[in-house]
Amino acid sequence: MAWVTDRIRPARSLGFGAWAWIAASLLVAALVLVPVLALLWQAAQGSEGLWSHLARYVLPHALGQTAILMGGVGVLTAAIGTSAAWLVTAHDFPGRRVLEWALLLPLAVPTYIVAYAYLDLLHPLGPFQTLVRAALGHDSPRAFRLPDIRSMTGAILLLSLVLYPYVYLPTRAMFMTQAANLVEVARTLGTSRRQVFGRVALPLARPAIAVGVSLALMETLNDIGASEFLGVRSLTISVYTTWVTRSDLPGAAQISLAMLLLVVALVSLERWARRRQRYSVSGQRARSFAREPLGRGAGLAALALGFLPVFFGFLLPALYLAVEAWQRFQFAGLSDRLLAEARNSFVLSALATVAVLACGLVVAYAARVFPQRGMQLVHRAASIGYAMPGTILALGILIASAGLDRWIGQAAGALFGVDPGLVLIGSGLALGYAYLARFLAISIGSVEAGLTRIPRSYDQSARTLGQGVTGMLRHVHLPLSRPALAAAGLLVFVDCMKELPATLLLRPLNFETLATHLYGEAARGTYEEAAIAAWAIVLVGILPVILLARVGPGASRG
Structure with missing residues (x-):
């Protein structure tokens, strides 16, 4: 039982090394909290009457648009994700195994790229409406025109088609771990197999659905590209226009605080919704209930129904972008500008990934060295950036x-008589800081999951052999945690490549990435110019989907 006493050993008995890791984790958490404090300070500097103007003319419309958008996305993602999870978990039909991982593919396409693709695809002069008019015998868009996708309905549909995997993934895991005896008891009490879903499986899966929907709503609130392309003036768009267009930084800070309150309300609502949910697991290994075999006709219908969100959320936009990118490549090749933007994206994302992994390792390892309640608070503070929309984080940073740039300039001028300019913002360090604060939670969670698989008896053995806290990390934990670190690095790298709001608002002058290049071309209406950049982002985005398909629940099951 040596490892038990080691678990509750105070940090002071571990020597100076433990306190160094704890101090470093506190510093990381402080860095994440700085943008929030900066927003509070800047909002307090607002001119007299500014908040009343925002409350009367800006916030009501933006809040209304945001509430409708989030409500529609929440309902639709819950419906698509839950029904898809039940379809592949409770039924057996040809193509089910392929459909299980294919339903994850929309995660590879950022929301702004889906909006970009459909705007071009469904344009009045685009290929789809041209084909429909030709079939109906019309020559002009004035004779026949489909409803404009630039609408609230279009935004809800497109965002839901991309974000439903956030619900599908945890709900499928919950369905797969439900014991067969629960279903058998329900059947014994007179519940038909079709009623099992509504009366047994769905109530038990409510926590997973709530978590998935909250993640989808966080992504909806974070979105800036799709909402702007589709004409929805959300709170995020209001922050951007107030800051950039009107040069009103205090006003943008105040709107950002309203968004932050909305995020807190979402998290609190999700926890309140499942406050009374308590589940116990039998000490015996639970049996997954048998899938219901479907006949040939019903099986093909189930396969077609399951592939609908995959087709509209991934295949159609991805194939269209691939065709457009190939045509653009044949016409103009890869321009030097595009290659430079790809290099910028790769280098910036790689450097940010290294920093995020290092800081995530600091926080996760400090929690292992000192597993007390205080470290749980540090853990939560360091992870708060992932719940903050990129626009809010960028504004605070x-x-x-x-x-800090002003202070550096004044100090350099007083000491050396030179003006170094904008050291943090001009060099891209501020943008890297935004990536660090935004995606640190991914790194902490993945590293922590890897460390929990290492028995604490290994720590005791290492200390018996004379290793300190840092020596244990180098010789024991890092070698055994490499898969978790690699998975975390992949997820962080891809998220950095796809991140638009923070990159758009904090990039240095004349510094473009693939994401900002695509945004600029779509804003100007020159969709064909950004097809290669969009396709490159989609290809990179497929990597974590492959990882999820390989390591997710049921990856190796029949």
Whole structure:
């Protein structure tokens, strides 16, 4: 039982090394909290009457648009994700195994790329409406025109087609771990197999559905590209226009605080919704209930129904982008500008990934060295950035970085008589800081999951052999945690490549990435110019989907 006493050993008995890791984790958490404090400070600097103007003319419309968008996305993602999870878990039909991982593919396409693709695809002069008019015998868009996708309905549909996997993944895992005896008891009490879903499986899966929907709503609130392309003036768009167009930084900070309150309300609502949910697991290994075999006709219908969200959420936009990218490549090849933007994206994302992994390792390892309640608070503080929309985070970092840049300039001028300019913002360090704060939670969670698989008896053995806290990490934990670190690095790298709001608002002057290039071309209406950049982002985005398909629940099952 040596490992039990080691678990509750105070940090002071572990020596200076433990306190160094704890201090480093506190510093990381403080870095994540700085943007929030900067927003509070800047919002307090607003001119008299500014908040009343925002409350009367800006916030009501933006809040209304955001509420409708999030409500529609929440309902639709819950319906698609839950029904798809039950379809592949409870039924057996030809193509089910392929459909299980194919339903994850929309995660590879950022929301702004789906909006970009469908805007071009469904344009009045685009291929789809041209084909429909030709079939109906019309020559002009004035004779026949489909409803414009630039609408609230279009935004809800497109965002839901991309974000439903956030519900599908945890709900399928919950369905797969439900014991067969629960279903058998329900059947014994007179519940038909079709009623099992509504009366047994669905109530038990409510926590997973709530978590998935909350993640989808966080992504909806974070979106800036798709909402702007589709004409929805959400809170995120209001922050961007107030800051960039009107040059009103205090006003943008105040709207950002309203968004932050909305995020807190979402998290609190999700926890309140499952406050009374308590589940116990039998000490014996639970049996997954047998899938219901479907006949040939019903099986093909189930396969076709399951592939609908995959087709519209991934295959159609991805294939269209691939065709457009190939045509553009044949016409103009790869321009030097596009290659430079790809290099910028790769280098920036790689450097940010290294920093995020290092800081995530610091927080996760400090929690292992000192597993007390105080470290849980540090863990939560360091992870808060993932719940904050990129626009809010970028605005807070801009305020903090601008203040530090001014201080550096004044100090350099007084000491050396030179003006170094915008050191943090101009060099891209502020943008890297945004990536660090935004995606640190992914790194912490993945590294922590890897460390929990290492028995604490290994720590005791290492200390018996004379290893300190840092020596244990180098010789024991890092070698055994390499798969978790690699998975975390892949997820963080892809998220950095796809990140638009923070990159758009914090990138240095004349610095473009694939994401900002695509945004600029779509904003100008020159969709064909950004096809290669969009396809490159989609290809990179497929990598974590492959990882999820390989390591997710049921990856190796029949």
